[in-house]
Amino acid sequence: MAGFILRRIFQAIFVILAVTLVVSFAIRLTGDPALMLTQGAGSVTEEDLARIREALGLNQPFLVQYGQFMLGLLRLDFGRSFLGGTPVAQLIATALPATLLLAFASMMVSIALSIPLGIKAAISKGRWADQTIRILSLVGLSFPNFWLAIMLVLLFSITLRWLPPSGMDGFASFIMPAVTIGIILTALNVRIVRAAMLETLQQQYIMVARAKGLSETAVLYKHALRNCAIPLITYFGLQFGGLLGGIVVVERVFNWPGLGTLALDAVAGRDYPVLQAVITVLSLLIIGVNLAIDIAYGIIDPRIRLEAKE
Amino acid sequence: MLLKKGLCTLLTAAAMTGALLAPLPAGAGGTMIVSSPQDPGSWDPIDTFLVNWASVATNIYDGLTYRGPDTKLVPGLATSWEELDKGLRLRFILREGVVFHNGEPFNAEAVKFTFDRLLGEEGKKGPQRSNYAAIKSVAVIDAKTVDFLLSQPDPVLLTKLAGYGAMIVPPKYVTEKGDDYFNAHPVGTGPFQFVSYEPKVGIKLEAFAKHWGGAPKLDKLEYRFISEPSTAVAELQAGRVDLVIPPTIPIAMIPTLQKDANTAIATCASPTVCALRFNTGKGITADEKVRTAMILGVDREAIIKTVLAGQAEPIASFQGKLSFGNDPKMKPLPFDPQKAKQLLKEAGVAPGTAVQIDVRGNDATFNEVAQAVAGYLQGIGLNATIKPYETNVLLNDIIPAGKTGEMFQQLWGGWTLDYDNTAYLMYHSGEKWNPYDKDKELDALLESQRSITDRVEREKILQSIAQYTAKRALEMPLYNINAIFGVSKRLKNFTPVPDSRLRLTEVTVE
Numbered sequence: 001m002a003g004f005i006l007r008r009i010f011q012a013i014f015v016i017l018a019v020t021l022v023v024s025f026a027i028r029l030t031g032d033p034a035l036m037l038t039q040g041a042g043s044v045t046e047e048d049l050a051r052i053r054e055a056l057g058l059n060q061p062f063l064v065q066y067g068q069f070m071l072g073l074l075r076l077d078f079g080r081s082f083l084g085g086t087p088v089a090q091l092i093a094t095a096l097p098a099t100l101l102l103a104f105a106s107m108m109v110s111i112a113l114s115i116p117l118g119i120k121a122a123i124s125k126g127r128w129a130d131q132t133i134r135i136l137s138l139v140g141l142s143f144p145n146f147w148l149a150i151m152l153v154l155l156f157s158i159t160l161r162w163l164p165p166s167g168m169d170g171f172a173s174f175i176m177p178a179v180t181i182g183i184i185l186t187a188l189n190v191r192i193v194r195a196a197m198l199e200t201l202q203q204q205y206i207m208v209a210r211a212k213g214l215s216e217t218a219v220l221y222k223h224a225l226r227n228c229a230i231p232l233i234t235y236f237g238l239q240f241g242g243l244l245g246g247i248v249v250v251e252r253v254f255n256w257p258g259l260g261t262l263a264l265d266a267v268a269g270r271d272y273p274v275l276q277a278v279i280t281v282l283s284l285l286i287i288g289v290n291l292a293i294d295i296a297y298g299i300i301d302p303r304i305r306l307e308a309k310e
Numbered sequence: 311m312l313l314k315k316g317l318c319t320l321l322t323a324a325a326m327t328g329a330l331l332a333p334l335p336a337g338a339g340g341t342m343i344v345s346s347p348q349d350p351g352s353w354d355p356i357d358t359f360l361v362n363w364a365s366v367a368t369n370i371y372d373g374l375t376y377r378g379p380d381t382k383l384v385p386g387l388a389t390s391w392e393e394l395d396k397g398l399r400l401r402f403i404l405r406e407g408v409v410f411h412n413g414e415p416f417n418a419e420a421v422k423f424t425f426d427r428l429l430g431e432e433g434k435k436g437p438q439r440s441n442y443a444a445i446k447s448v449a450v451i452d453a454k455t456v457d458f459l460l461s462q463p464d465p466v467l468l469t470k471l472a473g474y475g476a477m478i479v480p481p482k483y484v485t486e487k488g489d490d491y492f493n494a495h496p497v498g499t500g501p502f503q504f505v506s507y508e509p510k511v512g513i514k515l516e517a518f519a520k521h522w523g524g525a526p527k528l529d530k531l532e533y534r535f536i537s538e539p540s541t542a543v544a545e546l547q548a549g550r551v552d553l554v555i556p557p558t559i560p561i562a563m564i565p566t567l568q569k570d571a572n573t574a575i576a577t578c579a580s581p582t583v584c585a586l587r588f589n590t591g592k593g594i595t596a597d598e599k600v601r602t603a604m605i606l607g608v609d610r611e612a613i614i615k616t617v618l619a620g621q622a623e624p625i626a627s628f629q630g631k632l633s634f635g636n637d638p639k640m641k642p643l644p645f646d647p648q649k650a651k652q653l654l655k656e657a658g659v660a661p662g663t664a665v666q667i668d669v670r671g672n673d674a675t676f677n678e679v680a681q682a683v684a685g686y687l688q689g690i691g692l693n694a695t696i697k698p699y700e701t702n703v704l705l706n707d708i709i710p711a712g713k714t715g716e717m718f719q720q721l722w723g724g725w726t727l728d729y730d731n732t733a734y735l736m737y738h739s740g741e742k743w744n745p746y747d748k749d750k751e752l753d754a755l756l757e758s759q760r761s762i763t764d765r766v767e768r769e770k771i772l773q774s775i776a777q778y779t780a781k782r783a784l785e786m787p788l789y790n791i792n793a794i795f796g797v798s799k800r801l802k803n804f805t806p807v808p809d810s811r812l813r814l815t816e817v818t819v820e
Binding site: 086090154 | 351435436437439440490493509511534535536537538545547700703705707710742
């Protein structure tokens with residue numbers, strides 16, 4: 001197992017190198033931050049621009065700038081935002097937990113809804129419950145998430161005044177963004193759970209379990225669900241990774257102070273250090289999640305542990 | 311069962327938080343919450359030019375002069391001033407008994423420190439320095455007198471001392487704590503003092519009881535950074551924000567706020583003007599006749615009435631009525647499609663000739679305006695297409711590089727409300743915003759007014775510049791848009807300001 005993890009960490013380093021190199025290069029194609037910073041100022045001379053570029057370290061060759069970024073990364077120093085000079089590490093330190101919490105809350109909403117609904121659909125295959133769940137899933141998939149977000153705000157914030165329309169401010173502020181993302185994930189996940197469950201339910205060990213006289217709940221949740229857990233965990237894990245990058249729109253609508261908002265502002269403001277840092281952190285997270293899934297396999301399925309030992 | 315239980319918990323939690331969200335009882339003047347579209351990232355006056363910096367910082371800092379909602383220049387930290395040595399020296403007498411929020415005294419040394427810093431190494435890194443380039447040095451005469459020595463007279467300097475880079479900072483605090491700390495923990499002499507700042511989330515201030523102008527009526531003043539217009543409007547409607555400042559509220563959302571029993575709209579004239587400027591370098595718009603025809607062919611009044619719901623005024627040159635240099639006698643060219651067609655014919659432009667209009671893609675309101683303009687141009691036989699760009703790309707890479715189509719959107723509005731700030735940057739040869747035109751006569755006019763401090767004489771020159779550019783049809787002047795504020799009806803004594811430099815000393819919240 002240790003060798004396996006070491007190998008994965010080694011691979012991760014290459015992935016990080018490739019991602020940061022591509023991102024650092026690509027963002028420099030978006031244009032000159034010195035122009036951005038002086039956009040509303042009066043007459044700006046070439047000398048003014050050169051002075052600002054120098055202050056930001058942009059007069060150095062690309063590889064030197066990239067090298068400095070990577071050296072900083074080793075010390076967990078991401079440099080300073082071009083816009084205002086706030087240390088990037090400080091921005092990440094507030095944005096990362098915000099995004100992780102929201103992604104986690106959304107996954108919880110989705111898992112809490114999709115597993116029972118998926119199982120229900122599977123056991124009532126072809127009957128009205130299955131049809132209803134599948135139609136609802138299709139409706140859910142067709143919702144643009146920003147539309148759902150705005151509808152929720154109209155109902156729960158403006159009309160009923162139950163929930164805050166935006167910001168991250170206590171438990172109540174999590175409900176609408178997490179439900180917005182959670183519902184859309186559920187629409188997708190219900191189908192995955194249903195398919196995995198249908199396949200498992202046809203296995204012989206399920207028949208054996210039933211023949212032993214076990215209750216239907218025990219058959220479903222103890223035998224069937226555990227056996228289809230591997231594909232589901234892989235799927236949910238990958239989804240979690242994708243989710244981190246994909247909640248940008250929802251973060252924007254709910255003014256959520258997360259990585260998505262940070263990245264969007266950084267792209268618009270040509271804030272190289274912030275964008276580089278956000279992408280690096282996101283890549284690390286996705287690599288970390290994948291690693292965690294691999295480890296989780298071993299815990300769920302003892303056979304994988306045994307194979308590793310051999 | 312599990313699902314039922316979960317749903318019940320969720321709904322109970324929702325109902326409980328609903329109860330928690332009821333408005334809290336306010337103090338004497340209460341707490342006011344403002345929605346601002348952008349976090350400037352630093353509160354140091356020399357780091358930024360963003361109006362959203364000023365909408366907060368006008369409450370934290372004071373300048374030597376002050377300009378409020380009525381746009382009249384009045385004493386600030388200086389009680390009086392005089393011009394010496396033919397405008398090359400300005401002497402300021404400073405207000406006595408003023409203290410910074412940290413208890414440090416305000417005096418001539420603080421003024422010198424502020425400008426030495428702006429014009430020195432620290433100022434070099436920021437965009438504010440170039441606005442104060444006329445200042446050679448600041449000399450302390452005594453504790454309450456300072457002299458500004460200028461390299462050339464600057465007629466707009468007194469106005470510029472009322473905002474942005476000229477805000478007076480505390481020398482001891484900045485020196486001891488360092489610039490990085492000061493960026494995130496601002497201290498000034500203004501009516502509100504800093505409490506806390508969370509990057510990308512918001513900034514909190516509280517009343518400064520020892521302010522020289524008397525304590526403000528509000529107890530607390532908080533700003534939340536909300537970039538999405540619909541989110542800001544929802545917060546206002548939900549009663550969690552008391553004021554949404556420009557440029558957030560799109561025209562299309564005005565009726566929503568007007569219909570809501572708890573919210574309203576407050577507007578006033580702003581410095582912001584909008585024009586479609588011409589590519590005078592090449593193509594059919596290099597011909598003055600064609601440009602004039604295009605202006606005549608578009609009914610700008612109708613666009614203001616329909617697309618902009620009347621929240622703008624027509625303009626004859628690239629400035630609004632608040633601008634020093636605006637000539638109220640100058641009238642916009644009339645809408646005359648017949649004459650337009652005739653001019654196009656005279657210029658030899660074939661019907662169906664293509665023109666391209668470059669716009670900011672994320673500006674929903676202007677995209678509608680551009681559609682209307684394209685429609686009118688179609689009416690005089692030109693085939694107009696609209697090309698949307700990402701705003702920063704258009705502003706930094708397309709316009710300055712001279713890569714635009716025949717027309718391009720330009721939105722401008724200097725807070726100094728002086729036409730020089732627009733005209734010089736738009737029309738002088740070699741300026742960033744003037745990629746196409748070279749006109750020696752215009753250059754001379756623009757340069758001549760820069761060192762004249764006689765207001766009457768200078769205004770005449772600025773007006774003649776406006777007439778000259780209108781005669782040459784350098785742009786299609788569209789409109790001067792209002793500053794639009796979304797206001798909660800709980801807010802009392804709020805006066806909209808033209809330039810987002812809000813000083814909220816008189817406001818209270820019920």
